Amino acid sequence: MKDYLYIILGAVFLAIGVVSFLLPNNIITGGTAGLSLLLHHISPFTIGSLMIMINLPLLILGIKYFGKKYAIKTILTIILISVFIDICNEFINLSAATDETILAAIFGGICIGLGLGFVIKGKSSAGGSTIIASIVASKTHYKASEVILLIDASIIALSIYVFNDLEKALWSILSIYVSSRIIDVILTGRPSKKVVHIVTNEVEIVSAQIIKRLGEEGTILNGSGLHKEQNKTMILIVVEISKIQILKDIIKEYDPESFLVITEASELLGRGN
Known part of the structure; x- marks a missing residue:
């Protein structure tokens, strides 16, 4: 039960971070959530539906590597995050917390970091990029962290093309960095x-x-x-x-x-x- 409370709390923080800070300011986060944000700007699909469409095939593949129990819990996590994001964005119309890009990058990163940290404490995952990284790392000489970094860098590079704005891409890098530090603090008390x-x-x-x-x-x-x-x-x-x-x-x-x-x-x- 405690794991699922962590997952629900994490999903709430992730939804707030995306809808109130990142989305209104064209700031991107890493992983499949960041890719979903990008595709939302150029397609008629909601962010939540895009997250499900991107992640489910990866999670089916990930059952082989992470086990059925972990994959099922991750599917539940992604569905919760997707539903909360779409409720906040499409139905509640949660307003932007700020139009200052630096504040959006920092506090959006904090919310995303809190969300991901709580999800990990709940022994789950919020996206398929971890699965891609683990599979590639197990079959090549690359480390999982290097693969995740490459995925995030590719998404940031793609955001420059979609938004035609190098400055927002730089703010996105800051936001991702803030998220990673917050995750470290939640899980261990200090980054290492x-x-x-x-x-x-x-x-x-x-x-x-x-x-x-x-x-x-x-x-x-x-x-x-x-x-x-x-x-x-x-x-x-x-x-x-x-x-x-x-x-x-x-x-x-x-x-x-x-x-x-x-x-x-x-x-x-x-x-x-």
């Missing part, structure tokens, strides 16, 4: 990546799931316990904060007896794989 040490007896299946569902690689370390000198195997990975909950779910599902340590990553050098 996490270093995760996993001592497990199911190293093969856990490693395979990490690569498949997180799009991340890591290092396997061999050692022994201090007390009984038993052979131990540890997986060392660096994980984006938004993926920590998925990682915990993997561990819980495939080796609930494993030992997990999560610490801050203060500085990262090199690719590490």
Whole structure:
């Protein structure tokens, strides 16, 4: 029940961010929500209907990578977000909170960040770009974060063409940055990546799931316990904060007896794989 309360709260914040701040000021966010905003300006479809049309095929594909339970919860999340956005925009006619672009970028980013943060805390997702990134990362040498960055950059570049306004694209970049910082704060209290040490007896299946569902690689370390000198195997990975909950779910599902340590990553050098 707590997860669904987080998801509903997240959907409300996302709807307010889109309708009251981003949409009236031609500011774009990242992911499939940003693409839906763009297409809304050049098509007769509502933002909510576009989000559903874009995301559902990706989520059907994502069942293979994330599992049916996660995909179904994400479908529910996207439907809630889509309905709330269309209710606010098409029926309530929620007015623009400001016509100052800088305020719209900052506070729109805050609302989007709050929304996405709460959705992630509810063990769900708000769009299909994460699925695309995870699939590409599992089949190429690119990291999921790099793929998401490329998707967001492509959407921003497309917005320059649609709006014919480079300045609004720059404000959109600021808004996306604000969103990412807010997400980090909600999930961990401060922005950073996490270093995760996993001592497990199911190293093969856990490693395979990490690569498949997180799009991340890591290092396997061999050692022994201090007390009984038993052979131990540890997986060392660096994980984006938004993926920590998925990682915990993997561990819980495939080796609930494993030992997990999560610490801050203060500085990262090199690719590490």
